Amino acid sequence: MKGQEWYQATEVAEEYDEKRFSRGGRLIDRREKQAVLDALGPVEDKRVLEIACGTGRFTVMLAERGADITGLDISGPMLQEGRQKAKQSGVDDHLEFMRGDAARLPFPDDHFDAVFAMRFFHLADTPAKFLTEMARVAKDQVFFDTFNRFSTRSLYNWLLPMGSRLYGSSEVDGLVEGAGLHLADSEHDFVVPYGFYRAVPDWVAGPFRKGDTAIGRTPLGRPLASVSYWDARV
Template identity: 40%
Template sequence: MPDIFDVQMAETYDDWYKTPKGMLVDRIEKEVIYEFLKPQPGMKILDIGCGTGNLSLELAKLGAEVTGVDISEAMLVKAREKAKKENLDIEFYCADVHNLPFDDETFDAVVSLSALEFVPDLSEALKEAYRVLKPGGRLVIGIIGGNSTWCRYYEEKAKKDSTSVFKYAHFLTLDEFLAAMPGEGVQGKAVLFVPPDFNFENEEDALALEEEAQRQGRTDGGFLCAVSYKPLQKRKEQE
């Protein structure tokens, strides 16, 4: 898998999270990630596609034992700088999600936030993530949702800019995403119904729109999150 997140993008990647849009989108996405992940102190968590460490640092601050992997060494340089600055002990590896450098059944949880929609083979990436998960562990994956205003927005960006990373993205509907998840007890949820052209400085209206769409049970959100579990009896069945 090629490194599509280059040095220039790594330099400016975190700037988006400082904007009203970036802050609110991050908040909406993280809410459902944490709802499914339920991080606890001492929990061994692998963050796949960790980028500049946005989620990894938050999880480490909650007391989790975090390992981050990303295909982009430029992104990881930033992640390591941020972790060192905040005195957080996080291990970061440059690795391809299709070939993770970890033994089977290493982590209590594996999480990925807006990364796996960019991989060439989602099914293989999910199998590899599941491989390193301990029996009883949970796999929590968040991706950009297909059939959404955000998906169409990114598709337009890719059409207009041949260098856009979104030309590599594959957007799934919620049903397609849930069908792809390995493991048992698969659940999923769509969020981020606030469209990309909304005035995000008007946070109250944005959250009201979001709340109403979620209440209606809509599935065409700009962000999809799914969780599945590796059964405890897996090891016995193999013996």
């Protein structure tokens, strides 16, 4: 897994949300959270597993909405940030954070109603293994996102310290089928890549996001999108 040691550094965990989801990055945070909520639907009393939960952005959000949720991550410092976030939100007794390996999930088959992973598959060295494990423990739904190969992301991906694994739609189709899943829905977004939004203030990011969204509604939207959200079913 790319960046495994980097994500386990305490200073990285402490600064993770601030560096990625402040300034224009708030637009990314809102869009990702909405993608999860749209895909999972009502979550009250639904048993949910989040893979690579990091600092608990989504874990805490879904716990606040009544989900019976478990967040799993390989980084102890990231999980500690998540526990603090859950405590501040008053849901620390409504969720569970676990340290573990997504390639060997410590759960029986069909244990969760839904399993999802955000900001995970771009780091995956063996994506088929991870997706197969997610499908194994899911009773109904598997949801995840990818960064796209033929997009603006590819223009600067080589500059990033760890880079990202980029996916074509045919590769995702193969992964989904190989995991014994079928694709129920997909969404494609962000012609302007994430890195731009994180680097600029709100007043710059807002107008760019409006233009980005407008392009996304045209026939060019899907082929130019740098991010895709995949909703698969067992």
